[in-house]
Amino acid sequence: MFVDQTSLLLALGLAAFAISATLLITWLAARTEKFILVWAVGSCVLATAFAGFSINAVSNHYALLWISNLLLSGSFVILFSAACLFTGQDLPRTRIAVISALCAAVISMPFVLGFDALGAIMGNLVNALLLGGTAWTFWRGRAEAPLWVGGIAVLYSLTAISFIPCAIMIFLKDPLILDAPPSGWAEDLNSIAGLVGLTGIGALSLALNQARIARRHHEEANTDPLTGLMNRRAIFDRFGASQMDENTAALLFDLDHFKSINDRYGHAAGDEVLRRFAQVVSQNMPLGSSAARIGGEEFLLVVTDTDDAEALLIAEAIRSTFACEILQGAGGGFRATVSVGVSTGMGSQDTFDHVLRRADDALYGAKNSGRNRAASTAQGEGGPR
Numbered sequence: 001m002f003v004d005q006t007s008l009l010l011a012l013g014l015a016a017f018a019i020s021a022t023l024l025i026t027w028l029a030a031r032t033e034k035f036i037l038v039w040a041v042g043s044c045v046l047a048t049a050f051a052g053f054s055i056n057a058v059s060n061h062y063a064l065l066w067i068s069n070l071l072l073s074g075s076f077v078i079l080f081s082a083a084c085l086f087t088g089q090d091l092p093r094t095r096i097a098v099i100s101a102l103c104a105a106v107i108s109m110p111f112v113l114g115f116d117a118l119g120a121i122m123g124n125l126v127n128a129l130l131l132g133g134t135a136w137t138f139w140r141g142r143a144e145a146p147l148w149v150g151g152i153a154v155l156y157s158l159t160a161i162s163f164i165p166c167a168i169m170i171f172l173k174d175p176l177i178l179d180a181p182p183s184g185w186a187e188d189l190n191s192i193a194g195l196v197g198l199t200g201i202g203a204l205s206l207a208l209n210q211a212r213i214a215r216r217h218h219e220e221a222n223t224d225p226l227t228g229l230m231n232r233r234a235i236f237d238r239f240g241a242s243q244m245d246e247n248t249a250a251l252l253f254d255l256d257h258f259k260s261i262n263d264r265y266g267h268a269a270g271d272e273v274l275r276r277f278a279q280v281v282s283q284n285m286p287l288g289s290s291a292a293r294i295g296g297e298e299f300l301l302v303v304t305d306t307d308d309a310e311a312l313l314i315a316e317a318i319r320s321t322f323a324c325e326i327l328q329g330a331g332g333g334f335r336a337t338v339s340v341g342v343s344t345g346m347g348s349q350d351t352f353d354h355v356l357r358r359a360d361d362a363l364y365g366a367k368n369s370g371r372n373r374a375a376s377t378a379q380g381e382g383g384p385r
C-alpha cells in the first residue's frame with residue numbers, strides 16, 4: 001500500500017459527514033428542494049458505511065464487513081434517488097424499492113453462505129452499477145448546465161469504475177473466503193477516487209443548486225404569479241429602451257367589465273378569467289413574442305417580425321378565441337370579452353413608450369366603439385363577427 005487504508009476510509013467518512021451536515025443545513029434554511037434532503041440522508045448513510053469499513057480494516061469482523069457493504073450500496077441507492085429528483089424526474093419509488101431489495105439480496109446471499117470474499121466482490125460490482133446508473137441519470141439531465149452537470153456525471157463515472165479493480169483483485173486472491181480485510185492498491189485507488197469524487201460532486205452540486213436558486217428568484221421577480229406571464233417590470237426591462245421599427249407591434253388588451261365580473265361572480269372567478277385569458281394569449285401568440293400582465297386586467301403582447309395587418313389578425317384571433325371560452329363563477333357559467341389596441345413601430349427613432357401610448361389610444365377607441373373588438377392605429381377596427 002502506498003497510503004494508509006484506514007486513514008483514507010476515515011477521511012471519506014468525515015467528508016461524507018461534512019457534506020451531509022452542509023446539505024441538511026442548506027435544506028433547513030429553505031425546505032424547498034427535496035433532493036437536498038434525500039442527498040443529505042444518503043451522505044449520512046455513506047459516512048456510516050465508511051466508519052464501518054475503517055473499523056473493519058483493523059478488527060476484521062465478519063458481520064461488520066457485511067453490514068458495511070449493505071450500508072454502502074444503500075447509500076448509493078439513495079444518491080441515485082437524489083439524482084432523479086435533482087434532474088427533475090419523478091422519483092421511481094417502485095423501481096427504487098426493487099433495486100434496493102435486489103442489491104441487498106445479491107450482497108447478503110454470499111455472506112449468509114459464509115463466502116465473505118464473494119460478498120465483497122458482489123458489493124463492489126453492485127456499487128459500480130449503482131454509481132454508473134447515477135452518472136447516466138445526470139448525463140441525461142445535463143441540458144440545464146452542460147458543463148457542471150456533465151462534470152458531476154464524469155465524477156460519478158470515475159468513482160464507479162474504481163470499484164471494478166477492487167472486485168477483480170479480491171477474485172484473483174480468493175473468490176470465496178477472505179483471510180484479511182480487502183487491502184491493496186485497488187482499495188487505495190478506490191478510496192482516493194471516492195474522496196475526489198465525493199468532494200467534487202458536493203462542490204459542483206451545491207454551486208449548481210445556488211445557481212438554480214438565483215435563477216428562480218430572478219424568474220419570480222419577473223413573473224406574474226397568477227398567470228405565469230411576464231410582469232410589467234420584466235417587459236419594460238426588455239423593451240423599455242428599445243427602438244421600435246415597422247416590424248414590431250404592441251397589442252394592448254383590457255378585459256371588458258372586469259370589475260362587474262368580480263362583483264357578480266366573485267374574485268375567484270375573476271382570477272380564473274385572468275388565468276384563462278393568459279392561456280389564450282400564450283396559445284395564440286407567435287413564436288418569439290413576449291406576453292405580460294401589466295396591470296389588474298391589462299395585458300401586453302409584443303410581437304416582432306410582423307406588420308400592421310398581421311398584428312391586427314393576431315389580436316382578432318385572441319379576442320375571438322377568448323370570447324368563446326365558457327368560464328365558471330359563483331353564479332354559474334359565463335363568458336367574458338376583451339378589447340384590444342394595436343400599434344406598430346414607425347421607424348428607428350420610435351420608442352417603446354410611444355408605441356404603447358398609440359396602442360392605448362387604439363384600445364380607448366375599441367372601448368368607446370362597444371368593446372369586444374380589436375382596433376389598430378393604422379387600419380381601423382375589427383370586431384365580433
